[in-house]
Amino acid sequence: MHARLVRSAAALAVAAVGTLTWAPAASAEPSEPTPLASAETPAPDAGSVEITTKDTAGDALPGAEFLLLDSAGQKAGHGTTDAQGKLTFSDLAPGVYRLKETASGSPLHEVVADQDVIVTPGATTRLTITDPFKAAKVLLQAKDDKTGKLLPGATVNISTGTSTLLTLTTGAKGTASGELPMSSRKAQFWVKEIKAPAGYHLYKPTKTFTAAPGAPVTVTVTNAKTTTPKPEPSGKPTHTPTDTPAGPGKPNSGTGRATPSASDSDTPEPGSSTMAATPAGDSTPKTPTGSLAHTGADATPWLIGGAAVLIAAGGGALAVTRRSRTNSHTEDSTGS
Structure with missing residues (x-):
């Protein structure tokens, strides 16, 4: 009986020891939880873009407006340059962006074309924008x-x-x-x-x-207008030349006037008539066939011719008178 009690007490002791040993192990498992996978990946560093705007002369351009779009075409930033022509876009995720200048802020300048900008982690991308002058x-x-x-x-x-x-x-x-x-x-x-x-x-x-x-x-x-050359003459006369005078005693075919004969200019004998001599033949000038009747103006050449004859006749008479006196004086000298 006593042996049975000992064996029962030993079995209970072994069972109790086994229970005490397992319990702490079971309670220690929840004190060391497994870390989550998302906690192991660190968050990426953000980047930024800094813009400086100038013109072709090197002067800063304040008031220039810019728009920044991400790779999906969504607005990532918008701003205007300050008095030094500077503008910064901060806290940008790394990637490729599109920069658009929407206004130059100056009536003298044009905007530049759109361009791509690359943002890198933890870095600042610096750009210099040069706006051209308007033409x-x-x-x-x-x-x-x-x-x-x-x-x-x-x-x-x-x-x-x-x-x-x-x-x-x-x-x-x-x-x-x-x-x-x-x-x-x-x-x-x-x-x-x-x-x-x-x-x-x-x-x-x-x-x-x-x-x-x-x-x-x-x-x-x-x-200045170039000088216009004058037209060359055609070589043909613009008027009809005067016909060659006809022979003595015959009127000119061109003028209708009669030409005095050579005898009209002869010196008349002393005592002859002082009237003007008329041309040989018919004393009345003949009017050429087909010409118009002569007016009083045609008498002018005759008057001039008559005056010439009178002067010549007077000169001849004076010469004859002097010759007669000379002869008389010579005879008187010889007779004496």
Whole structure:
């Protein structure tokens, strides 16, 4: 009986020891939980984009507006440059973005084209945006230097320094227009005509003018008209030449007047009549067939001819008188 009690007590002791040993092991399992998989991956570092805006002259451009889009085309940022022309987009996830300039903030400048921007973890991507100046609007006119008429067909080069920036040719209305690139807020250019309008001399002087971004400017060249040569004569006379005078005693066929004969100019004998001699033959001049009746104006040559005859007759009479006196004096001297 006593042996049975001992064996029973030993079995209970073994059972109790086994229970005490297992219990702590079971209670220790929940004190060491397995870490979650998401906690093992650290969060990525954000990046940023810093923009500096200038013009081609190097001056900062405040007030320029920009829009930043992510790879899905969603808005990731929007802002305006400060007084130093700077703008920063912060807390951007790494990736590729699209940057758009929506306004330059200046009436003298154009916006730039869209561009891609790469954002890297924990880094700042710096960009310099250079806004170009707006082009000057040029109006070319070619004019007649006397009348001011607009002339088509004039071609000019517009240059600065040694570079030709724009070539214009006036159209049917005598004008042409174009855009002149600008690199500063004000610049001087020169104009040279390389082809003159038809019928005009080339305008050789070089003209200068000043232009500003986005502003209109008018350039005028003047051309002198070429001299028109006079027409050459045709070689044919424009009037009928006077006919050759007819023979003595016959009237000219061209004038209808009679020509005195050679005997009319003979010196008359002393004591002859002082009347003017008439041409040989018929004393009345004959009117050529087909000519008009003579007027009193035709008597003028006859009067001149008669006066000449009278003068000649008087001279002859004086010569004869002196000769007679000389002969008489000689005879008287011989007789004595």
